[in-house]
Each structure stands twice: as structure tokens, then as C-alpha cells.
Amino acid sequence: MTRSTRRRAAAGSLLLALGLTAACSDGQDTTTGNASVAPVSGKISITYLQKQGDQEYFIGEAAGAKAKAAELGVDLKVVNLGSDANKTVSEVQAAVARKTNGVIVVVPDPAVGPQVVRTVRDAGIALLTSDDQVCSTGPDPAACPKADLVPRIGFSGAQMGAEVGRRAAEEYAKAGWTAADTRVIAAWKQDVTVCGDRVKAAKEAFDAAVPGVRTIEVATDNTPTGAQDKVAATVTANAGVKHWVVWGCNDENVHGGVTALQNAGVGADDVIGIGLGAYLACKDWGAGKPTGMKAALFINGKEVGALAVQTMYDKLKNGKDLPAELFARTTMVDAASWQGAGVTCG
Numbered sequence: 001m002t003r004s005t006r007r008r009a010a011a012g013s014l015l016l017a018l019g020l021t022a023a024c025s026d027g028q029d030t031t032t033g034n035a036s037v038a039p040v041s042g043k044i045s046i047t048y049l050q051k052q053g054d055q056e057y058f059i060g061e062a063a064g065a066k067a068k069a070a071e072l073g074v075d076l077k078v079v080n081l082g083s084d085a086n087k088t089v090s091e092v093q094a095a096v097a098r099k100t101n102g103v104i105v106v107v108p109d110p111a112v113g114p115q116v117v118r119t120v121r122d123a124g125i126a127l128l129t130s131d132d133q134v135c136s137t138g139p140d141p142a143a144c145p146k147a148d149l150v151p152r153i154g155f156s157g158a159q160m161g162a163e164v165g166r167r168a169a170e171e172y173a174k175a176g177w178t179a180a181d182t183r184v185i186a187a188w189k190q191d192v193t194v195c196g197d198r199v200k201a202a203k204e205a206f207d208a209a210v211p212g213v214r215t216i217e218v219a220t221d222n223t224p225t226g227a228q229d230k231v232a233a234t235v236t237a238n239a240g241v242k243h244w245v246v247w248g249c250n251d252e253n254v255h256g257g258v259t260a261l262q263n264a265g266v267g268a269d270d271v272i273g274i275g276l277g278a279y280l281a282c283k284d285w286g287a288g289k290p291t292g293m294k295a296a297l298f299i300n301g302k303e304v305g306a307l308a309v310q311t312m313y314d315k316l317k318n319g320k321d322l323p324a325e326l327f328a329r330t331t332m333v334d335a336a337s338w339q340g341a342g343v344t345c346g
Contacts, residue, residue, distance in 0.1 A: 092116050128152070171295065181241060255281065266292075272292065272294050295334040
């Protein structure tokens with residue numbers, strides 16, 4: 001992609017201001033129709049569609065998006081899709097009917113990706129995803145050619161997972177456990193590509209430092225109660241295990257898993273939970289009681305929401321190419337450091 005010196009400087013300033021790092025990009029993604037979207041001369045309108053909009057992370061993301069929209073003078077509409085894939089399609093159609101200029105979406109189910117892309121492409125609307133990947137030509141982003149992935153703002157799943165795995169290995173070493181009586185629980189919604197990236201990288205980093213510990217993969221719906229139920233069944237089926245390491249796609253999975261272990265009578269000293277988000281882990285730390293949540297990777301939804309709106313604005317106002325991906329910074333926190341790191345504990 002060819003860029004002027006002025007554009008590169010502006011992009012670098014934005015990333016520095018937000019504490020973000022950019023992934024490599026080949027620029028335009030013509031399969032989404034973004035390359036042919038004309039700049040907007042008047043007031044810009046953006047629709048931000050979020051899955052699980054009542055989750056703490058996405059509440060923060062919406063707040064960051066709204067603050068940036070107010071700063072830029074953008075008309076922003078935020079919609080909570082919950083976990084309803086059908087609502088995703090109907091809300092995209094509603095956004096088209098409102099003649100919104102750009103759509104930013106966090107899909108509850110990546111299978112609706114091709115339909116979302118076709119709808120906005122046919123309407124000449126710019127499309128950007130945040131957090132989760134979307135493929136324009138198929139239901140599974142993991143099997144999607146890179147050129148067919150919709151531009152995305154979020155986090156590097158591989159980077160996050162590696163940090164989780166390394167911290168889990170550090171905690172394991174401090175605990176002095178042995179592989180024979182320890183199991184790892186990896187819990188996540190297995191059709192979400194970024195979740196798979198995270199848990200795979202966590203396992204690779206952990207295994208590199210701590211070889212020989214068996215990992216049990218647990219399919220969940222990415223909610224605390226869903227993870228708790230599935231992990232409870234796993235613990236029952238592995239009654240001889242003394243020590244447990246828990247990681248997953250998000251804080252919900254890890255907190256649910258830690259709760260299941262606690263309910264099964266496993267003491268806090270026999271559990272190493274490494275969360276991803278920190279917005280649930282901090283509740284345990286704030287209570288001041290012993291907990292299996294030993295640490296969590298803090299991901300700031302406000303930064304992602306703000307950058308998504310800024311990136312879409314730059315596309316619509318100035319015709320700036322959407323990058324393939326932009327990644328936000330992450331910070332590992334624990335009971336001693338979470339407050340100083342700025343974690344919002346809802």
C-alpha cells in the first residue's frame with residue numbers, strides 16, 4: 001500500500017497517543033467494498049454493533065467509542081446484539097436503511113460474516129470489525145484467505161495467549177507442583193477464531209516452559225455460568241487431580257472455571273487461574289479473600305472502541321485505507337497491581 005509521509009506520521013501519532021501497535025497491512029480489502037467507498041462531505045454517521053453489550057469489556061468499548069465520536073463530531077449509534085446472530089443481520093439492514101456511512105461490528109457468530117459483508121458492500125457502506133474476525137467469503141475466519149478477512153481493530157490473540165501461558169508457567173514454578181498431579185483446563189467457545197488463537201498460544205508458551213502437563217480442552221459458550229458448568233463436569237471426571245491451571249478465551253471462562261473448582265472443594269492454593277480481561281478477576285481481588293485467580297491480562301475495551309471509531313472516521317472523512325489489523329496494548333495484572341493499572345471493576 002502506498003502512503004504519503006504525512007499519512008504515516010498521522011497514523012503513528014494516533015497509535016502512540018493510544019498506546020497501540022499496528023499489525024502489518026496490505027491496505028485495501030476490495031472484497032468488503034471498502035476500497036470503493038467515497039469520502040463523506042457532511043456529518044458522518046457510524047453504527048457500532050456489539051455482541052454481549054452488557055459485558056464489562058464491551059461496556060468499556062462502547063464508552064470509548066462514544067467519547068471518540070463526540071470528540072470528532074460523529075453521529076454514533078451503538079447496538080447491543082447480545083448473542084443473537086439473526087439480530088446481527090437485521091441490525092445491519094437497519095443501519096443501511098438509516099443510510100449510515102460506516103458499520104463497525106463485533107459478531108456473535110462469524111457464520112453471518114459473508115451476509116454482513118454482502119449487505120454493506122451492496123449499499124456502498126464502509127465496514128470494519130472489532131475484536132473478532134469476519135471472513136467475507138465463508139463462515140469460518142480460521143479457514144479464510146487473509147485477503148478475504150474484513151479489516152479489524154482489537155488485540156493479537158497469539159500475543160495475549162502467549163502472555164497468559166508464560167504467567168501460568170511462572171505461577172506453576174512458584175507453586176512447586178509436578179506434572180503428574182496437575183492438569184490444565186483450557187476453556188473457550190471453539191467456533192470463535194480469536195479464542196482459538198489465544199488458547200493455542202497459551203498452551204505453546206506454557207508447554208515450552210513446563211513440559212509434560214496434560215491439557216484438557218473444554219468447550220464453553222464464553223460465559224461464566226457456561227464455563228462453570230462444563231468445568232464442574234471435567235473436575236468430576238478427573239477426581240484424582242490435585243492441582244489445576246485454568247486459562248481460556250476471556251475472564252468469563254477462567255472465573256467460571258475457578259468457581260467450579262472452588263465449589264468442588266479445591267482450595268485456592270491448588271488453583272492457578274490466569275484471566276483475560278481482568279474485569280472479573282478484580283472482583284475476587286477487591287474482596288480480599290483467597291482466590292484461585294492468580295493474575296489476568298488487562299485488555300482495555302475503551303481503547304479499542306476509540307480506535308475503531310477513529311479508524312472508520314479516517315476512512316470516511318479522508319479516504320484513508322483501512323488497515324488489515326490494529327492491535328491494542330495489554331498489561332498483566334494481579335491482586336497487588338490491578339488498581340494501579342487502571343482496571344475498571346464493574
